[in-house]
Amino acid sequence: MSAHTTAAGHDDGHVHHHYTTTGLDNRKIAIWAFIGSECMLFASLIATYLIYKGRSIVGPFPHTEYVNEAGQIFKPILDIPVTSASTFVLLMSSLFMVLALQAVQIKHLPLPDGAGWWTRAQRSSQLWLFMTASFGAIFLMFQAYEFTAFVHEGLTVKTNLFGSTFFTLTGFHGAHVTAGVLWLTSLLWIDRTRGLGPQDELIVDIAALYWHFVDVIWIVIFTLVYLIQ
Amino acid sequence: MASIAAPTTAAYASGENENTGIWSWITTVDHKRIGTLYLWTALFFFLVGGFEAVLIRTQLMRPNMGFVSAETYNQLFTMHGTTMVFLAIMPLSAAFFNYLIPLQIGARDVAFPRLNAFSYWVYLLGGIFITLPILFKLAPNGGWFGYAPLTTNRFSPGPNIDFWVLGLQILGISSLAAAFNFITTIINMRAPGMSLMRMPMFTWMSFVVQFLVVLAFPPITIALFFLLMDRFFGTTFYAIAAGADPLLWQHLFWVFGHPEVYILILPAFGLVSEVLPTFSKKPLFGYNVMVYSGIMIGFLGFGVWAHHMFAVGMGAVADSIFSLMTMLIGIPTGVKIFNWIATMWSGEIRFTVPMKFAIALIALFTIGGISGVMHSSPPADLQQTDTYFVVAHFHYVLFGGSIRGIFAGISFYYPKMTGRHLDESLGNWHFWLNFIGMNLTFFPMHFSGLLGMSRRIYTYDAGQGWDLFNMMATWGTYLLVVATAIFVWNFVRSRTRGAIAGNDPWGGATLEWSIPSPPPEYNFAQIPEVTSRYPLWDLKAPEKTAGIDHSHADAMTITDAHAVPVHEETERHTAKELGIPMPYPTVKPLVVAFSMVVMFCGLLFLRNGMFAVAMTITIGGGAAMVAGLYSWLTAPLE
Amino acid sequence: MTGDPSVAHDTKHAHAHPSGATYLKVAAILTIITVVEVWAYYIPALVASPLFNPSLIILSAAKFLIVVLFYMHLKYDHKLFKVLFTGPLIIAGATIVALLFLFHQLKISF
Ligand code: HEM
Ligand SMILES: [Cu+2]
Numbered sequence: 001m002s003a004h005t006t007a008a009g010h011d012d013g014h015v016h017h018h019y020t021t022t023g024l025d026n027r028k029i030a031i032w033a034f035i036g037s038e039c040m041l042f043a044s045l046i047a048t049y050l051i052y053k054g055r056s057i058v059g060p061f062p063h064t065e066y067v068n069e070a071g072q073i074f075k076p077i078l079d080i081p082v083t084s085a086s087t088f089v090l091l092m093s094s095l096f097m098v099l100a101l102q103a104v105q106i107k108h109l110p111l112p113d114g115a116g117w118w119t120r121a122q123r124s125s126q127l128w129l130f131m132t133a134s135f136g137a138i139f140l141m142f143q144a145y146e147f148t149a150f151v152h153e154g155l156t157v158k159t160n161l162f163g164s165t166f167f168t169l170t171g172f173h174g175a176h177v178t179a180g181v182l183w184l185t186s187l188l189w190i191d192r193t194r195g196l197g198p199q200d201e202l203i204v205d206i207a208a209l210y211w212h213f214v215d216v217i218w219i220v221i222f223t224l225v226y227l228i229q
Numbered sequence: 230m231a232s233i234a235a236p237t238t239a240a241y242a243s244g245e246n247e248n249t250g251i252w253s254w255i256t257t258v259d260h261k262r263i264g265t266l267y268l269w270t271a272l273f274f275f276l277v278g279g280f281e282a283v284l285i286r287t288q289l290m291r292p293n294m295g296f297v298s299a300e301t302y303n304q305l306f307t308m309h310g311t312t313m314v315f316l317a318i319m320p321l322s323a324a325f326f327n328y329l330i331p332l333q334i335g336a337r338d339v340a341f342p343r344l345n346a347f348s349y350w351v352y353l354l355g356g357i358f359i360t361l362p363i364l365f366k367l368a369p370n371g372g373w374f375g376y377a378p379l380t381t382n383r384f385s386p387g388p389n390i391d392f393w394v395l396g397l398q399i400l401g402i403s404s405l406a407a408a409f410n411f412i413t414t415i416i417n418m419r420a421p422g423m424s425l426m427r428m429p430m431f432t433w434m435s436f437v438v439q440f441l442v443v444l445a446f447p448p449i450t451i452a453l454f455f456l457l458m459d460r461f462f463g464t465t466f467y468a469i470a471a472g473a474d475p476l477l478w479q480h481l482f483w484v485f486g487h488p489e490v491y492i493l494i495l496p497a498f499g500l501v502s503e504v505l506p507t508f509s510k511k512p513l514f515g516y517n518v519m520v521y522s523g524i525m526i527g528f529l530g531f532g533v534w535a536h537h538m539f540a541v542g543m544g545a546v547a548d549s550i551f552s553l554m555t556m557l558i559g560i561p562t563g564v565k566i567f568n569w570i571a572t573m574w575s576g577e578i579r580f581t582v583p584m585k586f587a588i589a590l591i592a593l594f595t596i597g598g599i600s601g602v603m604h605s606s607p608p609a610d611l612q613q614t615d616t617y618f619v620v621a622h623f624h625y626v627l628f629g630g631s632i633r634g635i636f637a638g639i640s641f642y643y644p645k646m647t648g649r650h651l652d653e654s655l656g657n658w659h660f661w662l663n664f665i666g667m668n669l670t671f672f673p674m675h676f677s678g679l680l681g682m683s684r685r686i687y688t689y690d691a692g693q694g695w696d697l698f699n700m701m702a703t704w705g706t707y708l709l710v711v712a713t714a715i716f717v718w719n720f721v722r723s724r725t726r727g728a729i730a731g732n733d734p735w736g737g738a739t740l741e742w743s744i745p746s747p748p749p750e751y752n753f754a755q756i757p758e759v760t761s762r763y764p765l766w767d768l769k770a771p772e773k774t775a776g777i778d779h780s781h782a783d784a785m786t787i788t789d790a791h792a793v794p795v796h797e798e799t800e801r802h803t804a805k806e807l808g809i810p811m812p813y814p815t816v817k818p819l820v821v822a823f824s825m826v827v828m829f830c831g832l833l834f835l836r837n838g839m840f841a842v843a844m845t846i847t848i849g850g851g852a853a854m855v856a857g858l859y860s861w862l863t864a865p866l867e
Numbered sequence: 868m869t870g871d872p873s874v875a876h877d878t879k880h881a882h883a884h885p886s887g888a889t890y891l892k893v894a895a896i897l898t899i900i901t902v903v904e905v906w907a908y909y910i911p912a913l914v915a916s917p918l919f920n921p922s923l924i925i926l927s928a929a930k931f932l933i934v935v936l937f938y939m940h941l942k943y944d945h946k947l948f949k950v951l952f953t954g955p956l957i958i959a960g961a962t963i964v965a966l967l968f969l970f971h972q973l974k975i976s977f
Contacts, residue, residue: 019756020417020418021416021417021418021419021421021423022416022417022945022947024417024945024947026340026341026413026417026418028948029340029412029413029416029417029947029948029951030340030341030409030410030412030413032947032948032951032952033408033409033412033413033443033951034409035951035952036443036444036951036952036954036955036956037405037408037409037443037444037446037447037955038447039952039955039956039958039959040443040444040445040447040448040955040958040959040962041447041450041451042959043447043448043959043960043962043963044447044448044450044451044452044481044484044962045451046963047962047963047966047967048451048455048466048477048481050963050967050972051474051477051966051967051970051972052472052473052474052477053972055472055474056471056472057471057472080905080908080909084901084905087901088898088901091894091897091898091901092894094894094934094938095890095891095893095894095938097938098890098937098938099887099890102887102890122887157458157462157463157464158462158463158464158465160465160471160472161465161466161471161472161473163464163465164455164458164464164465164466165466168454168455168458168464168466182855186859208938208939209939212934212935212938212939213939215934215938216931216934216935216939219927219930219931219934220927220931222904222927223904223923223924223926223927224924224927227904227905227907227908227923228919228920228923228924229914229919229920416947440954443955444955444958444959448962474970476969476970480966480969480970484962484966531958531961531962532961532965535969543969547968547969
């Protein structure tokens with residue numbers, strides 16, 4: 001590891017002036033190590049889901065119809081249109097997140113003459129943080145709707161292997177989204193009270209890394225759980 | 230002989246000039262104090278686990294003994310394994326991570342001092358949580374591996390397993406938090422010039438271990454979470470009637486379990502890699518190879534887990550692959566053994582107590598390694614699995630290896646931590662009685678195992694050829710009790726009576742020996758600029774290190790570190806006098822840890838259908854945790 | 868806040884992160900891939916093909932990669948972070964595949 005990177009580190013003045021070996025901030029290294037660990041966490045959940053795929057003895061099933069002994073019919077339970085919409089919402093929240101980070105980085109630059117609304121908007125970290133957090137919240141509402149609908153259609157965590165693994169996997173992801181929304185809301189709060197500037201790039205950056213990672217996990221879940229049969 | 234001390238050192242050894250009230254320990258964020266807390270707590274749990282072992286061995290002394298009941302026996306062997314793995318050996322290693330890593334890399338603290346305190350408190354509270362039930366005969370009783378479906382409600386309806394599931398979940402959080410902290414510390418807090426390939430071997434092995442923790446604990450977290458869901462919310466992860474696979478738990482557990490055994494041994498390897506060069510007065514033989522083999526062990530460690538499952542019928546292909554991988558992993562392990570021997574070869578060996586423990590590790594670990602390679606072959610393993618042969622194997626690697634490495638480390642670093650030596654002759658008594666006791670206890674188990682004695686049985690009939698071996702093992706255990714008592718006496722007594730140790734009592738080579746013992750709160754008054762692997766030998770015995778790299782290349786680009794050439798620091802100041810900013814003491818990590826444990830405790834009430842109570846406690850604890858976290862994160866560090 | 872919009876800041880970040888236009892392009896690509904995936908799901912002929920699952924997995928891997936490289940700016944960041952992420956990712960992926968073989972959800976047919 002070289003020490004030559006000091007100059008590229010986040011030495012934007014007054015924050016902490018501690019010397020570090022790589023010139024990088026401790027917190028950023030820690031969040032990447034944390035994300036590495038999360039890979040293994042979700043790998044275990046996803047592996048279990050796939051191991052039990054197609055092994056449920058009774059329905060409802062994700063992609064196929066199920067008729068029980070009483071002749072009751074259970075439609076394939078996954079609602080692809082609704083989940084596609086929520087997937088899109090989460091993807092967009094990732095876009096807003098990068099825009100929020102960018103806003104924090106450039107908001108102190110003077111506006112060029114005749115700047116349009118988009119150039120102006122690009123410098124509003126409050127706007128993008130708010131959008132990111134709200135889209136995260138919307139995603140959670142979709143999930144709440146989906147879970148309730150499933151329960152009404154007769155699928156709970158107890159029903160079968162699919163129910164247990166599905167709710168646990170997507171629930172774990174939902175819990176991560178919830179934590180992210182709280183985190184982003186806290187950042188928004190700080191932004192409103194004291195204003196986030198370039199010197200705060202790092203704290204926005206690590207929240208963003210977490211948020212994108214949660215999005216990336218959903219990309220995998222959407223394909224493996226919803227689309228593949 | 231040593232009770233007359235130089236006044237200044239004695240004052241520090243007895244803590245006069247520092248703030249030592251109980252509150253200062255509760256709020257400490259100093260890595261050395263946290264290391265000390267880990268050490269004392271883990272030694273306490275080591276005694277608890279040892280006591281459980283004594284009860285187990287007493288029950289097995291003769292055929293058909295009625296010393297404890299079958300149920301009590303189950304609780305004892307479960308808690309013995311759980312305690313030794315999670316509450317004794319891992320935290321003993323953590324004691325050294327905390328104490329040594331910053332000193333060895335030339336840092337003033339870890340990357341996240343408050344997170345470090347949090348890890349300790351979670352460990353302490355989690356340890357209490359999982360240990361208390363045994364006093365009410367409600368301890369976990371499903372083995373340290375907790376195989377589901379045996380541990381599901383259907384077969385384990387009592388609250389016993391609940392304590393285990395929740396307790397391990399809590400302890401996992403402690404290990405994970407510590408791992409992120411040490412990864413960051415080692416990557417980012419090294420003194421100028423301390424390139425990765427100049428790090429002391431203990432720091433290197435600890436570095437590898439942190440990655441093992443970060444990657445191995447998530448699978449068991451998930452496996453435990455499934456079990457928790459099955460037990461409390463009626464999910465079907467381990468419900469065979471619903472089509473669940475009885476091997477799911479085993480796989481997830483061993484995906485964690487095998488890396489875990491390296492988590493237990495690599496720190497000990499690191500410790501003896503410090504001890505052997507010092508007492509052979511020679512640089513470590515094949516430093517680079519030692520590093521790479523450590524990384525190899527860590528990496529391959531993720532590809533061998535199913536060697537714990539040869540008997541479940543995975544099929545010929547899977548058996549062969551895992552067998553091959555297991556044999557492969559023996560290679561980097563063997564490399565280490567040869568390198569240690571080569572380090573001692575033609576060295577000026579001093580047979581001090583730490584050196585004896587280190588050499589004994591090489592011998593005894595090798596025996597355990599060989600039996601390990603024996604059961605890496607599935608046909609052989611089918612004879613050995615679930616017998617006392619496996620018990621012999623893992624006690625040779627764990628007691629012969631890990632524990633011996635830790636004792637080498639304790640006797641080596643005690644002078645650094647306390648400013649005083651352990652008593653050498655008591656140390657020798659401890660060493661020899663421990664060595665004999667250990668072999669008397671575990672060597673006979675190879676035989677009883679091959680003669681068919683199963684693990685985990687609470688008693689057995691006479692006339693199967695096992696009687697003598699069991700008798701020997703039990704008497705060996707009693708010998709170990711005597712040895713341990715001597716150690717404890719020595720450990721406690723030497724704090725005030727031991728001979729005064731200077732900065733560098735052993736002639737060590739690395740940075741921790743360049744500062745006073747015990748180190749001042751700021752560690753290094755001036756951060757040293759490192760130019761080789763053996764900075765202190767460069768200073769004191771340059772002829773020893775003439776052959777190694779001394780380039781300044783990457784050390785010189787740093788301008789803002791205020792580093793000075795490696796030097797010995799003999800004076801003692803306070804951080805304030807030197808103008809070194811230190812983190813504020815704070816109780817917040819403890820508050821957050823405590824609320825988190827309360828949150829987990831709430832779940833215990835689900836068992837009796839006390840849903841409202843459970844949710845109140847859990848949500849209350851969770852809310853307190855979040856609030857504590859906010860107040861922690863918004864308070865400045867220093 | 869610095870109140871000193873120095874040029875130094877500007878050039879530094881220009882190299883450290885992609886521009887706003889890149890972010891929008893990436894979002895567009897991600898959306899298109901998602902639309903293609905969902906579209907394919909509704910074409911029975913495609914679903915029946917043995918290539919359906921592998922293609923979907925490749926598409927989702929592509930999305931994964933794009934987000935990590937651009938939105939998590941791993942492409943532009945210190946190589947240490949690449950190591951910290953790729954190492955665990957490889958072990959995680961290998962563990963999933965190994966487990967699927969062990970539980971016969973994946974099979975090698977000769
Ligand atoms: C030379 C390297 C090693 C090899 C080849 C090896 C191999 C094995 C094998 C094949 C088993 C399964 C035996 C069975 O259950 O039938 C086993 C069990 C075990 N090994 Fe090792 N081992 C090695 C080193 C270690 C080390 C370093 C440790 C810990 C420090 C360790 C701890 C254990 C434990 C705790 C078990 C038993 C777990 C249980 O069933 O409860 N091994 N080993
Ligand atoms: Cu193993």
